[in-house]
Amino acid sequence: xTIAADHDxxxxxxxGIEGLSPDDITLLLDKSEGYVDQNxxxxxxxxxxxxxxxxxxxxENSTRTRTSFEVAGKRLGGDVINMQVAASSIKxxxxxxxxxxxxxxxxxxxxxxxxxESGAVHLLAQKVNCAVINAGDGSHEHPTQALLDALxxxxxxxxxxxxxxxxxxDISHSRVARSNIHLLTxxxxxxxxxxxxxxxxxxxxxxxxxxxxxxxxxxxxxxIVMMLRLQTERMHGSFVPSIxxxxxxxxxxxxxxxxxxxxxxxxxxxxxxxxxEIDSAVADDLxxxxxxxxxxxxxxxxxxxLEVLARDLGNGPPIx
Amino acid sequence: xxxxxxxxNARLLDPATGRDGKGSLLVSEGRIAxxxxxxxxxxxxxxxIDCHGHCLAPGLVDMRVELREPGRxxxxxxxxxxxxxxxxxVTTMVALPNTEPAIDDxxxxxxxxxxxxxINGVNIRTYAAATRGFKGKEITEIGLLSSAGALAFTDATAxxxxxxxxxxxxxxxxxxxxxxIQHPEEPSLASDGDMTEGETATRLGLSGITPAAxxxxxxxxxxxxxxxxxxxxxxxxxxSEAIEAIRRAKARGLAVTCDTAPAYFALNETSVGEYRTxxxxxxxxxxxxxxxxxxxxxxxxxxxxxxxxHSPHPQDSKRLPFHSAExxxxxxxxLLPLALELVHNRHLTLLQALRALSLRPAxxxxxxxxxxxxxxxxxxxxxxxxxxxxxxxxxxxxxxKNSPFDGRPVQGRVLKTMVExxxxxxxxx
Numbered sequence: 013x014t015i016a017a018d019h020d021x022x023x024x025x026x027x028g029i030e031g032l033s034p035d036d037i038t039l040l041l042d043k044s045e046g047y048v049d050q051n052x053x054x055x056x057x058x059x060x061x062x063x064x065x066x067x068x069x070x071x072e073n074s075t076r077t078r079t080s081f082e083v084a085g086k087r088l089g090g091d092v093i094n095m096q097v098a099a100s101s102i103k104x105x106x107x108x109x110x111x112x113x114x115x116x117x118x119x120x121x122x123x124x125x126x127x128x129e130s131g132a133v134h135l136l137a138q139k140v141n142c143a144v145i146n147a148g149d150g151s152h153e154h155p156t157q158a159l160l161d162a163l164x165x166x167x168x169x170x171x172x173x174x175x176x177x178x179x180x181x182d183i184s185h186s187r188v189a190r191s192n193i194h195l196l197t198x199x200x201x202x203x204x205x206x207x208x209x210x211x212x213x214x215x216x217x218x219x220x221x222x223x224x225x226x227x228x229x230x231x232x233x234x235x236i237v238m239m240l241r242l243q244t245e246r247m248h249g250s251f252v253p254s255i256x257x258x259x260x261x262x263x264x265x266x267x268x269x270x271x272x273x274x275x276x277x278x279x280x281x282x283x284x285x286x287x288x289e290i291d292s293a294v295a296d297d298l299x300x301x302x303x304x305x306x307x308x309x310x311x312x313x314x315x316x317x318l319e320v321l322a323r324d325l326g327n328g329p330p331i332x
Numbered sequence: 333x334x335x336x337x338x339x340x341n342a343r344l345l346d347p348a349t350g351r352d353g354k355g356s357l358l359v360s361e362g363r364i365a366x367x368x369x370x371x372x373x374x375x376x377x378x379x380x381i382d383c384h385g386h387c388l389a390p391g392l393v394d395m396r397v398e399l400r401e402p403g404r405x406x407x408x409x410x411x412x413x414x415x416x417x418x419x420x421x422v423t424t425m426v427a428l429p430n431t432e433p434a435i436d437d438x439x440x441x442x443x444x445x446x447x448x449x450x451i452n453g454v455n456i457r458t459y460a461a462a463t464r465g466f467k468g469k470e471i472t473e474i475g476l477l478s479s480a481g482a483l484a485f486t487d488a489t490a491x492x493x494x495x496x497x498x499x500x501x502x503x504x505x506x507x508x509x510x511x512x513i514q515h516p517e518e519p520s521l522a523s524d525g526d527m528t529e530g531e532t533a534t535r536l537g538l539s540g541i542t543p544a545a546x547x548x549x550x551x552x553x554x555x556x557x558x559x560x561x562x563x564x565x566x567x568x569x570x571x572s573e574a575i576e577a578i579r580r581a582k583a584r585g586l587a588v589t590c591d592t593a594p595a596y597f598a599l600n601e602t603s604v605g606e607y608r609t610x611x612x613x614x615x616x617x618x619x620x621x622x623x624x625x626x627x628x629x630x631x632x633x634x635x636x637x638x639x640x641x642h643s644p645h646p647q648d649s650k651r652l653p654f655h656s657a658e659x660x661x662x663x664x665x666x667l668l669p670l671a672l673e674l675v676h677n678r679h680l681t682l683l684q685a686l687r688a689l690s691l692r693p694a695x696x697x698x699x700x701x702x703x704x705x706x707x708x709x710x711x712x713x714x715x716x717x718x719x720x721x722x723x724x725x726x727x728x729x730x731x732x733k734n735s736p737f738d739g740r741p742v743q744g745r746v747l748k749t750m751v752e753x754x755x756x757x758x759x760x761x
Contacts, residue, residue, distance in 0.1 A: 105437070129653035213534040214542075215531040219535065
């Protein structure tokens with residue numbers, strides 16, 4: 013492994029950011045750049061994945077991520093099938109492994125899997141002989157989200173190294189937070205997490221981040237402020253007492269943002285809870301909010317991931 | 333079957349008297365008739381076994397197993413459990429009452445006794461539920477269940493969470509001098525948790541259980557033991573704080589005992605690795621620091637006993653995402669070799685290990701076994717202390733194969749197991 017241009021992506025699956033090298037990440041981001049340009053043209057379609065079958069297998073509801081993968085697969089010329097498994101077989105008692113075997117028998121080339129339980133995508137990946145992309149597993153990882161966030165930042169700031177990134181909100185239950193922490197620390201950014209103590213997982217500093225419990229110090233001097241969605245089921249009672257209190261202390265508004273660098277940029281993985289974790293005036297600030305760029309980058313990043321995992325399939329013997 | 337068996341040329345090991353030396357042992361009428369130097373005469377109708385200098389010790393008394401009968405016989409039956417126990421050198425095992433239905437009624441205690449007689453393998457005894465249906469609300473008929481043969485009272489894998497119910501259970505149990513066994517985990521802190529809280533859980537995105545949940549439940553119970561004067565036993569202790577609390581309680585003279593299971597001195601939380609469900613246990617595997625403290629607790633005797641915590645689950649219950657997978661591992665056939673690791677690593681003497689495996693559990697449960705003395709039941713294990721091998725789960729007699737120890741190199745192999753003078757296991761070759 014030397015420089016990114018000569019670097020091959022030596023992983024069969026994309027299950028997480030943890031374990032990827034800086035070269036792996038740079039390769040994916042560089043490839044994504046090309047797709048950003050392609051996606052802005054009138055003719056967006058390529059035939060790189062012609063004949064390949066890509067299955068979106070979502071055990072948890074999602075519109076945005078599933079659509080983004082679907083668009084990515086189709087623009088590369090692949091056949092994309094959407095399966096909403098949450099509604100069908102699991103309720104009948106079929107196990108995850110049974111589902112994996114069933115899907116595997118249809119000879120997909122790539123499975124894109126989202127599941128509400130941490131580790132479920134790893135388990136499924138052990139049972140199939142195609143590439144698997146983790147589209148979010150429980151509170152564990154959501155690698156394509158971190159890649160699209162990194163691409164968004166890199167295009168604006170020209171680099172990731174040395175930037176101060178504050179990730180704010182429900183760190184405990186967030187797969188977006190974990191993937192971003194791994195990616196940004198791997199690429200040399202300084203990562204902070206900012207949240208009330210009930211939403212910070214134990215020993216998270218061992219992942220290479222600094223922990224803050226108030227926005228003023230957590231955001232001080234930050235280049236990037238990344239807000240996380242607060243899941244509605246955690247808003248009342250045991251994690252935070254009320255939306256009002258949460259927004260007062262941890263919601264991003266102009267006043268709290270003032271602690272960050274004057275040109276600090278704002279990100280959010282969506283969908284946003286306006287007035288819970290982010291104020292509309294900040295979210296819609298065209299100069300500073302990158303939220304719509306993130307969605308655009310999502311398609312490009314997913315095209316890059318599909319390319320590196322799927323383009324060379326079928327040249328060797330099937331993996332048992 | 334010959335009524336008499338003579339073990340010759342054995343290394344006799346008795347944790348009760350501290351005996352460790354060469355000698356012979358004569359079994360007659362299901363009891364140890366004579367033991368001593370190699371001059372015991374054989375005679376007619378005596379099966380003579382040359383032990384080639386291997387260890388002859390009291391059979392293991394495994395004070396914590398789940399047998400799944402009645403109710404979930406596809407996971408384990410008393411018969412397969414008995415065969416596994418015999419192969420593991422266990423001569424008495426005590427079943428947790430968490431079957432379906434729960435053993436919370438005299439008829440079910442009698443059912444276990446009857447099945448044990450029918451199977452005629454190792455001794456199978458049982459605990460009874462401390463509260464009806466393990467609901468933690470109404471105490472069971474502790475007096476009648478004791479008379480029927482229940483050795484102690486426990487809600488198995490559930491903690492008795494309500495302090496008032498626990499106080500009454502302890503006070504009432506004392507009336508009959510019965511023993512209460514607690515699964516030590518404050519349930520509200522442990523609820524929905526997948527593994528020990530910390531870096532590994534955080535990396536894997538799994539919900540963590542604070543190790544403090546263990547000591548909190550124990551310290552509460554110790555106050556109640558102080559009030560009631562009851563006999564109290566803590567199952568599978570796994571944290572340094574819990575062991576320290578029990579150490580202090582013993583120093584104060586409370587009637588407190590505890591056990592641990594091999595997983596808690598042989599593994600730590602890193603065994604979970606990439607979501608290995610065979611490393612999902614309850615209580616969960618702990619930090620390396622806690623693992624070392626479990627070893628220290630065994631060494632200084634704070635931890636009285638080592639139990640297998642045998643918990644059979646079929647493949648289907650383990651081949652699931654980590655959170656959905658069942659907790660627990662089998663242990664009957666790995667109990668002795670894993671405990672002997674502590675001997676080979678010089679943490680325990682051989683007699684200390686045997687004391688924790690046979691004598692202490694027998695004493696806690698007031699059983700006559702666990703001793704190599706004349707008149708004691710001829711419950712014996714003959715084992716080769718040094719023979720190296722790899723744990724091979726597919727050779728196990730247990731119906732379920734959920735063990736994280738498959739492939740682990742160990743030293744020590746059971747050669748023969750005898751229960752009340754009956755040979756219930758003989759190794760091939």
